[in-house]
Amino acid sequence: MSKASPDILVTAAPGATLGRLRFGGHDFVCALGRSGIVPAKREGDGGTPPGIFPLRELRYRPDRLTRPETALTATATAADDGWCDAPGDPAYNRFVKRPYGASSETLWREDNLYDIVVMLGYNDAPVIAGAGSAIFFHLAKDKNGILQPTEGCVALRLEDMRIVLKSVTRETRMAVSLI
Structure with a gap:
């Protein structure tokens, strides 16, 4: 039996605003940016950047x-954050x-989108002006059972997010x- 990948794998077809998030033997539908996965991310383009990103910290x-059950550093969000x-x-x-x-x-x-939000290590080491900001892993907006596009983030339903967070490590x- 093969060991599950230690990484969260997010895939989608070109232009798709819904993707698949696979982790720890689970397979979830996730929301992506309104422009889908874009190869050359720019500020405000609504695209989700491709790449491999560390999970920097969680806020709730x-x-x-x-506080969500997770190995990640978790901080309570304040009203002025x-x-x-x-x-x-x-x-x-x-x-x-x-x-x-x-x-x-x-x-x-x-709204509830950032009730749980994980800061991803995108464009932060070093920061490149205009290459995109606030690319997070957060809760999805669900309208009549359909996940709505994000502004460039990856998003899951609350119950799916809790499953993922329980199994991540600080190395995940x-x-x-794109597929």
Whole structure:
């Protein structure tokens, strides 16, 4: 019997906004960016970048969920937590406190997308201005049983995310590719 891959494998056909996420013997439908997997990711293009990305850290909404069971570093999200998405700013593609002087995305959202959010190691070592920011692994928007596209992230239903998070290690990476 072969050992399961230590990496999370995400695949999709060109242009598809739904993909397959395989990990630990499980196979889930996942949401991808509105432009699908794009070979040359740019800020605001709605694409999910291909590549292999470490799972940097997990944040969760403590007012909505208990700390997820996971080996990842987990931090409770605060109402003023944000992520800079302004390519010309020195904090581009980095955690910031809001209000922030440049454009930034709030991590404390009204919807449930970031109730659990894992920061992926995309465009962070080094950061390249304009190459895309806030590429996360988070909860999916489900409309009538159909997962909705993201702005470039990979997203799962809550129950599927909990299964994945239980089995990841600090060495687990996410591999995203076209099929």
